[in-house]
Amino acid sequence: MSRISESSNVSNLFSPSMINMVVGVFDFVISLMMIFKINLYLSLVVVIMLPFYVVLSVYFSSRIKKSVTQMNEDSAIMAGGVFETINSIEEIKILDLKTIQMNKVEKLSKIVKESIVNMNRNLNFYFENFSFMSAFIGTGILYLSGLLIIDHAFTIGSYIAFTGYLSRILGNLQVYSTAGITIQPILVSIRRIQEFLGYGDEGDERDRNLIGGIEKIEFINVSFNYADKREVIRNFNQTIIKGETILILGSNGSGKSTLIKLLLGLYNPSDGQIMLNDVDLTKIKLNDLREKIGVVSQNIHLFKGTILDNILLGSDDSKLSYLNKLIKDYNLDVFLNFENKLDTEIGNGGSNLSGGQKQLIGFLRALVLQKEILILDEPTSALDTAVKECVIDIIKNRSIANITIIISHDPSFYFIDNKIYMNKNFEGMVAK
Ligand SMILES: Nc1ncnc2c1ncn2[C@@H]1O[C@H](COP(=O)(O)OP(=O)(O)O)[C@@H](O)[C@H]1O
Ligand SMILES: [Mg+2]
Known part of the structure; x- marks a missing residue:
């Protein structure tokens, strides 16, 4: 401030x-x-x-x-x-x-x-x-x-x-x-x-463009610690290829959200590499990276403006017709039944909305942006059963991205075969 x-x-x-x-x-x-x-x-x-x-x-x-x-x-x-x-x-x-x-x-x-x-x-x-x-x-x-x-x-x-x-x-x-x-x-x-x-520390040595679609994400021996030096991620290895939907599981504080921050280039691995289409992620221009990756983060930030402004974020009319189709196909207007529908004004930071309403708006925003990679960090944590079922229905039946990464403890997501465990002892706790 x-x-x-x-x-x-x-x-x-x-x-x-x-x-x-x-x-x-x-x-x-x-x-x-x-x-x-x-x-x-x-x-x-x-x-x-x-x-x-x-x-x-x-x-x-x-x-x-x-x-x-x-x-x-x-x-x-x-x-x-x-x-x-x-x-x-x-x-x-x-x-x-x-x-x-x-x-x-x-x-x-x-x-x-x-x-x-x-x-x-x-x-x-x-x-x-x-x-x-x-x-x-x-x-x-x-x-x-x-x-x-x-x-x-x-x-x-x-x-x-x-x-x-x-x-x-x-x-x-x-x-x-x-x-x-x-x-x-x-x-x-x-x-x-x-x-x-973020000038200076972001994007200084990033001169590679990300050309074409993302075919493969590889985490190779990735380790990471924040400034306090405590290792949050140790020797993480995983390959994700186009068409996959994966579920990341792990106890609180096991580094799930941190892994996503590394993928978004907010931090660089302390050790190891993340490769996108065989290009080291730390060399890829941040604009290219963020153009292809959409996120619904744990803390959804809403701006002052209407609900529609907050979903479209200034994108063009084609996104509006995509949104309208989504709302119609999944009867979402039941959940968006505000006084002025999508034209309802949101207070600063979404102060006049419930946690679940914010999460739904964040989810729709990420879908409408139609990115190649979609990351959903605990996307259903605040949703009631009806909205949650609807969101899961969309994830199950609609091709929402080329690669979808979901972080969640919700057993409703266990249908996803591709499970990644951030800590080994967590694996036994989840019925495969
Ligand atoms: N910005 C930060 N600075 C320092 N430590 C952090 C920061 N963000 C998260 N951590 C720590 O890193 C660990 C992993 O956090 P996080 O990736 O958010 O866990 P998860 O999403 O699996 O619950 C936690 O111990 C947390 O306290
Ligand atoms: Mg988290």
Whole structure:
């Protein structure tokens, strides 16, 4: 959330102060040339002092960068905390967690407050130091010019002209260093927004296209661990070929959903390979991959808009006729009997729908997109018997994808012959 507001930081890049900076380059160069013309000796003194300015800027900009990053991270965590509180207000009331949750948010806001103070301390310290340096140079030049004037080697007029140019030089330097400081938060924001959008870590070395239909998926000795290093999947081997429907079984936390995330390219295997048509999945362009794979995930996200918008997701009219046919063939309108049918508005995140209604909409959305590979992660967990039977009927009798992968504990799916067990001890628990 906070990264969205940070995007306004980026617009500062185009602000008038940036234009002043460009003009300032000329001002700075011309002023420097002029002081050399007025007096070589005094100019050398000025030039010797300038590196101190640079060192000061470099030192402080790294400190400021660190404190701005910290402040952004802390604000993001706090925004997350507030977001969580707002989103789970019903659970908080039911579980009587009001005090605990408020303490949590309060603690987070304290951390943010401290990091803002720290950032401002760095900024102010920097500006104060800068003013001190400028005053120091100004006084030095006044003293040296005085000596020269007494010796009749310099005139008062030249001194006035010299300090006039000097103040332009220092002023411009200050603009630059200040801009360095203004740019730091912008650069940090750009990096964080890029991270959020997944640039950099997604798709960097992916240059292979997935041409033609998917004939074969092969998991070869695939192992995977999340950042905490605990191995979630170990030496997983499986080949799935076009036309197959497979059922993945395993206890909670055995890595079923993780396996799907690997197939979608959300993470790369820590070891081993996943091959699609004999091409290493980590090399395939993500757009190509996701164009061919449809998912009904465990957490279905619905957007603000009508039910129809949420099923079609902007796809064309041919998908609409496919949807209408599906609804007619399987009498689905019984289950979609909302006041305005498919034109019913959905609240944010589907707040006005039941878990089962959301799951059905997620299922229809995946079908309508008509992908080559369809993955259904616990697709019937929230459905009542009637809707479930209907969904299973569709999976059984309609060719919904070239390869269908279903994760479910529901015995209604045991009719699928191709069963994959994510953990060995689970195998004995399921009657084949
Ligand atoms: N994003 C994540 N970061 C760290 N650990 C995770 C993450 N997602 C899942 N896990 C852990 O990985 C294991 C497998 O999770 P998952 O694949 O969702 O299991 P399943 O779908 O079989 O119930 C669990 O122990 C879970 O806690
Ligand atoms: Mg799961």
